[in-house]
Amino acid sequence: MIKTDILIIGAGPTALFAVFEAGLLKLNCHLIDVLAQPGGQCSEIYPKKPIYDIPAHPEILAGELTEKLLEQSKQFNPGFTLGERAETISRQDDGKFIVTTNKGTKHLAPVVAIAGGLGCFEPRKPNIKDIERLEDKGVAYIIKDPEVYRNKRVVIAGGGDSALDWTIFLSKIAKKVTLIHRRNEFRGALDSVQKVQELKNSGKINIITPAEVTSIEGDNFLESVTYTTRDGEQQSLSTEAFIPLFGLTPKLGPIANWGLEIERNAIKVNNALDYQTNIPGVFAIGDINTYPGKLKLILCGFHEATLMCHAAYKIINPGKRYVLKYTTVTGVDGFDGTRKEATKNVVKSIQ
Amino acid sequence: MKYNELDISLKIVDRKGNVHIVDAPIDMGLNLMDIVRMYDLAPDGTIGVCGGIAMCASCQCYILSSHKLLDKSDEEEAMLGDVIEVKRNSRLACQIQINSELEGLAIELAPAELD
Ligand SMILES: Cc1cc2nc3c(=O)[nH]c(=O)nc-3n(C[C@H](O)[C@H](O)[C@H](O)COP(=O)(O)OP(=O)(O)OC[C@H]3O[C@@H](n4cnc5c(N)ncnc54)[C@H](O)[C@@H]3O)c2cc1C
Ligand code: FES
DSSP states (O other): OEEEEEEOOOSSSSHHHHHHHHHTTTOEEEESSSSSSSSSSSTTTEEEEEEEBBBSSSSSSHHHHHHHHHHHTTTTTOEEESSSOEEEEOOOOSSSSEEEEEOOOOEEEEEEEEOOTEEEEOOOOOOOGGGGGTTTTTOSSSSGGGGTTOOOOEEEEEOHHHHHHHHHHHHHTTEEEEEEOSSSSOSSSSHHHHHHHHHHTSSSSSEEEEEEEEEEEOOSOOOOEEEEETTOOEEEEEEEEEEEEOOOEEEEEEGSSSOOOOOOTTEEEEEEEEEEEESTTEEEOGEEEOHHHHHHOOOHHHHHHHHHHHHHHHHHHHHHHOOOOOOOHEEOOOOSSSSOOOOOOOOOOOO | OOOOOTTEEEEOOOSSSSSSEEEEEEOOOBBHHHHHHTTOOTTTSSSSSSSSSSSSSTEEEOOOSEEEEEEEEHHHHHTTTTSOOOOTEEEEEEGGGGGGGGOEEEEEEOOTTOO
């Protein structure tokens, strides 16, 4: 059982900033995200695109924002359960919550903050008969640990950024990488497209276009895929791994059954106070919540995260008063033993 | 007589099959996806996921009228290449800017992907 002070569902920008604000209040956080990496929409949908409305950053790439948020919160040692979906919530007699993931990992915390954004990112699955049967048995939609593909034959399908990026990455460790796409054109950052072209030219990878994987074969484990070219010709390709990367789409998912008040796919919260939901001790912050005047913007999520942390402090430390202090004045003491502080002024005569 | 001459009239069939006739302003830099959201014709979170940059296909629609639209950009073409339920008259609503030539345009929203 993983124990923490504030359990956060989601690891998008809102959640990452909450870790920092909680740390200032000496509260620990643990984050659960179905994605294999933190950053939420910023890392899944638009890591290489710029954002212009983060205060004090005239321009910052979404991926860079994620890195900076991680760096800022690192000193507070956040825990991560990645690649797992928060599935159920229950309440113990002592009022604490237990949140269990689809893989059975249990988390215990007095406060739960849902920062689930537009919902759980779920893979877009190709229309292939029986594909579910071989999921996790050679078929994967999300790459959690690239090492499992070392020295294996891998077939990747898709034409976007993640198909390109993983083709590049896996070409270094896999025995053979074949990229299959419905069209001749690929869509992604220029450097990724160029790199894949180079890999193809030098014979390091195999590209098959325009073609589509139409069936997969294997008894207990994937053995081969069959693709169909545009003129209807079918070919079989033996492989140990098939990774369709057609992007992910968000879906509210299991949180919809947690007994929360839901309005138009979002969780209703008390915005006059602290972004608490109808279940005391459960908060909703960032894109996932709704209240009159709600704006789904990163900077609004930051504000909501901060107020949530202060409300969580009161729940976790009943009766204790907290006086707000500026970080400039008090410095920041990390849970990892680091300390940041302003350099002291000197008092010295100038002759 | 239209309410405002800077409006055009559109026919939008939502995912449940309900038909809506709506006015769309041509002078606000909006696209078809924005109009669907403006009138709440699809639940939040199921349309406009990528904010309108042709990267999610949550705004896929089928063009029902015979209007001549601008050709698809490479990005739109590529995105539509990645999803199922694509038909010959599929377009990404976020890539269609509202202008006076679209008067009377009729579209149907494609099914939400994960339902
Ligand atoms: C293309 C694009 C451009 C944008 N540009 C801007 C901009 O310029 N300025 C701006 O302010 N905003 C912009 N946004 C919006 C901004 O990205 C979001 O407001 C922000 O990401 C919300 O952060 P969040 O942490 O609340 O949620 P998200 O970033 O959505 O993260 C939520 C995370 O929770 C996870 N999750 C949900 N449910 C579960 C569950 N049950 N179990 C496990 N994990 C779960 C999801 O997988 C996801 O990773 C843009 C969005 C897009 C798509
Ligand atoms: S809103 Fe994402 S493709 Fe149109």
